[in-house]
Amino acid sequence: MHETIVRLADVWKTCNKIRAAAFRVGLNLWDWYRPLDPEGNSLMSESKFVSILAGPLRSVVGLSDAEIAQLADYFRAQDGRVLYHQLCQIIHGEDAGGRNKTSADCILEACPPPPEPACHQLDQWQLRRLCCLLATIAARDLPLKPYFQDYELVAKNDGRITFAHFARILNYIGVIVTAEDFNLLVRKFIKDSYTIDYVDFLKAVDDVKKHGIQGLGQEYLNPNAIIDTTLPKLVRPEVEAGLSTEPLGATETFHPALAQPRPARQLVDVMLRVQQHVLQRRIRVSEFFRDYDPLNSGRIAPQQFRRALDVLGLGAVLSPPELLCVMRHYLDPNDPQRICWRTFEDDCDQVFTIKELEKHPDAVAGVARKAVLALPALGAAAERGEGESPRDLDAAQAALLRVRAACSERAIDLRPAFCDHDE
Structure with a gap:
């Protein structure tokens, strides 16, 4: 039974493909098959039946050998010949040109179209969103049909295209839709597991242009006016009963806009964090500032200094006010429009060595390194000032x-x- 249903669905799809080609180019199967049946008994040999679809009509209809074989097998009579008359009636109806003789016994019941899957049905909110999307596309007044006709002439299809080609055409003509909206279009106009009926899509857009979904008025122009997005009131039985909420503890919020700002740190603590960042990643600080100072003057603009700090990765360690504090500390005393990056480099490199140590015999090397290693890890309770009890x-x-x-x-x-x- 399942194989019979699948077979009927395949034959129905093939008939739809022939019907679309007949509508597109004005094809009439009666004119091709009637000369091959001079006796008018609605029967012909399988070779004649196949020779028409696989011969001159192959480039017009675009049927494969498997589809032609399915048609011949479906319309085959008991004596091995093919009932071409029944196929022509399904595609075109009764022969208006003319024979008075019709055999009701030779007409088989046409297979019904397969039922629409439940996953393709849309609820009222999805239908409204789809209508708004179609109205938006129609309001642009784009010539959609020529783009699909070009694909139809190349592929010789039956009014269907794949999901990828449909998305490619929409993107080419400038109709950029989100993944959710494209999913609604697919669920509305899908025909099988991988194709979309673009004829129905164009018809829906034309209906919007003619009749106008915009006639809905302000409700269409402002969907939020009718779609209520307010959340229901949270049920608090202890509040309604007049009980105290202290046993529940303090209320914590997790919204980033309501997060408590990090407390400000002193410049010494900020520089220790910078030195820790440089020590852990073994960074050569001069390599990030040298390109901004072609004259090797040791001074650069504040914008260049801030850009170099971001490249160093200090934006994840320090807050914007702390970065501004560092920039103000290393301003050139003779030129407020310049920052002494050489001095900043020397302070950062103290975790490795002290510049010109031979000129300072009383200096002790390694003090900055020990202070940096003694710092708590970022995000630890000690660093936040919590959890020390x-x-x-x-x-x-x-x-x-x-x-x-x-x-x-x-x-x-x-x-x-x-x-x-x-x-």
């Missing part, structure tokens, strides 16, 4: 012990789980 430390230690016990009992390897997020 004995109670917090005990709670953290207890949590780590529970995690360790669970990993030991269940043989859990935490490394792959974290590596998936560390790309």
Whole structure:
């Protein structure tokens, strides 16, 4: 039974392809098959039936050998001949040209079109969004039909194109749609698993141009006026009952706009973080400033200095006010429009060595490096000024012990789980 349904659907698609070609070029199958049946008994040999579709009409209709074989097998009579009369009636209806003789016994029941899958049905909100999209396309007054006709002449199709060609044509003519809108177009005008009926799409756009979905008025021009996006009120039974909300604890918000700003740090702490960044990544600071100073004067513009700091990666370590504080600290005292990047480089390189150490016998090397290594990690509780109380430390230690016990009992390897997020 399933094979019969699939076969009927394939024959129906082939008939639709022939019908589209007949409508496109004015083809009449009666004129081709009637001369081959002088007796008018609505039957002919399979070789004659195939010779028409596979011969002069192959370039017009564009049927493959498998599709022609399916048609011949479907319309084959018991004696092996083919009922071409039934095929012509499905495509064109009764022969208006003329024979008075018709055999009702030779007409088979045409296979119905396959039912539309449930996934292609749209709800009222999706239909409204699709109507707004079609109205927007129609309002541009674009000549859509010539682009699809060019593809039709090349591919000799039956009014259908693949998803990729449909998207390519829309992109070429400047109709840029989102993935959700394109999905709605596909679900509305899809015909099989990989093609879209662009004839229905053009007809829908033409209907919008003629009748006008814009006649909906302000509701169409401003969809938010009728689509209520307000969230329902959160049910709080303890508030309605007049109970206190203190047992629930402090309310925490996770919206980034409501996050507390990071407290300001002193310039010394900021420079220690810069030196830590340079030490951990073994950065040669001069390589990022040298291109902005072709005369090797040791001074560059503030915009160039800020650009070099961003390339260094300090934008992820310091906040914009802290970067501005660093720039103000290294301003040239003789020219406020220049920044001494050489001085900044010397301060950063102190974690590696001290410039001209031989001229300062009392200087102790490695002090800056030790101070940088003693800094807490970025994002740690100590760096944020949190979790330093004995109670917090005990709670953290207890949590780590529970995690360790669970990993030991269940043989859990935490490394792959974290590596998936560390790309």
